[in-house]
Amino acid sequence: MIAATGLDPLIRCSVITTDPGLISAFVERWHRETSRFHLLVGEVTITLDDVSSLLHIPITGALHSFEPLATSDAVALLTELLEVTPDEATAETLGCTLFANKSATHVHVVHLQAFRDLGQAGAFSWGVAALVHLYDQLNEASQAPTRQIAGYISLLQCWIYEHFPSVHRSVVDDGYAEASPRACRWLTGKAQMAEIKGAPYRARIDALTVTDVCWMPYAEHRGVRGYDLISSYTGQVRWGLIIVYLRPERVVRQMGYIQTVPPPPVRDSLTGTDIDDR
Template identity: 60%
Template sequence: MAEDVPQMIEDVPHMTDDVPQMSEDVPQMTADVDATVAEDLGHDGAEGSHADEGFPGGPCDPSVLTSFAEHVAHAIWTGHERPELKLVSNRRKVTLIGRPVPEIEGLVAATGLSQLIGCSVVTSDPRLIFAFMERWHRETGTFHLLVGELTITLDNVSSLLHLPISGAFHSFEALSVDEAVFLLMELLEVSSEEARAETSAKNVHVVHLEAFRDLGHSGGYAWGAAALVHMYDQLDKASRTTTWQIGGYLTLLQCWIYEHFLSMHQFVIDDAYEETSPRASRWLMTKAHMKGITGASYRAHCDSLSITNVCWLPYSDHRGVRGFELISSFQGQLRWGPMVVTVRSERVLCQFGYIQSIPLSPVSASLSYDDIDEGWMHFSDHVIALGDLCVVPGQVSTDYMEWLFQISHPFMIPTQAGDQLRHAPTPDHEDYMQPDIPEIPVDDYEGYEAIAERLERVLNLRMVTVGTVT
């Protein structure tokens, strides 16, 4: 989107508590840090020796993470910590406004976005966000962790926010100032003077109003895919050394972390939460309730994760409300307007209940908007090819971890002199205690219910294929 696209006024009420507002699209950084990183990249950048030989502590094989020289993980490893990122959101302002009046709330419901009214959380511990942001890589669209790659999927968006993940993508073009003023006058019923006075404000792009010109049509958009596109885009930008802030719908990222990494935070679940509500609304997100992990930093905690620290399939209890949709395993390009990202579901098979094998190298294809839309409308032709079911959650093939250590940066904290060398962990599933499956007496009704729940789970997750024994 062009930088001169005018934006909505800053005090206009918004539907959600976490609407991003970016003060500039151009990344910024303090001069002294920027200079030191630039000097280091001159030695270790793409045209230096590491392009072929890899990076100390980073990928030995740089053929996958091709832009690692500009990645924040490389700067951290070489001792060039950048300033703490600024988290940009509109949460505080909307909290003061409260819920919209019933008439407005009814209009929001027509768009398919009403679930967001009660789905925003307080970002009380930004360092938790940072710990995952610095492990994100745009080439793969995943977080690189010691246990493998994980990502925010369409199923995560559907379960956490209850947004529709199927439907059309929105197409729009950049607006001139006069066009933006006219759109504000037409759709927000403000005067020309008011509209022109606010076209330099930094908040939500005016062009997005086009999606709400016809509220009946607005309900047909794939809003869940739009949320994922913006989240991926913000993570792509924030993972670069020269970026100093991250926006996007941070509630999505934060609640995804809580669901998958229960050991990362001491949290409190709202006693009033009902499973029929979006999963994101179950967390009590006040400073009184939220406490970070003690005894170690988030970065160090991520450096020591094991498969037992990860909740690979967190929505089993929620499937009766929000079932797994086949479109969640789509792989390919998503877009919202001119913003395009790639989802690579084949890299996170463990999140779909399957054993992770070495994925193919990511390929960057330049597709037209029509081709992207066509692939999305025929998503069943572009879903991941699944393999063997996981007997143990988080299970990987025998050669996967060794491969991961070659192409990734599994640790963020550099070793010190005298430290033992760290190697790829051998997958050891004996640490995971699989619940016993008791023999069920013929007249044990509860036992039958337990069997039915297990069958429903594998059916909802599409974990059953031809020849599967269950």
């Protein structure tokens, strides 16, 4: 049943130990206006190709339109689909990965609508959903009053590992099979994560040169997960009511091209249907 949803690769992808210092150092450099990390070596970001290569979940397919839920609707949905009693549904918690909020163990019940029909769930673009949610959380976490970040942190952390090998101390699993999602290759441990706080990571990031960055890390993985042209799409994408911008023209070095001066950010005003059509 899990395989039918297209989400079964996530069973193997999650990094057990997160690295708060590393994550914070990159979040501080996120600019919501461009949907990019702004570093001294240039702009970089997590693309649909990164999601596809790291997680092996689909980046093409339908984008879900959620119906607003009142409390009674949410309880009814949990009772119907999870087969719990109304009393249990009121206090139900849903563990999650792609749509984690700051509680780390809860997800909004509205996402359960996407799994009403598990056969249909496999037609959704889960890669877009993951990226939309992570961008949205980065937009919030980069603001001064915010002290936490939600979203699928394994995706962000493994992306850093792939593109910035000189910044972190994680190691590649000797038993990793190239046919597996790329995120499965990274090993982390609590000891090595506890050693480094945010300040040393900031210094390492600022000391990077262009040659220190692995702009295209998936060359040997292309036989398993090829580059899909949809990863070059520029414009708005959405998941439910959350809308973010994809701007690959600002990071063409991550696609093997010479980076020119990118155009200024634009703000489109599109309906959900217009976004889906594009």
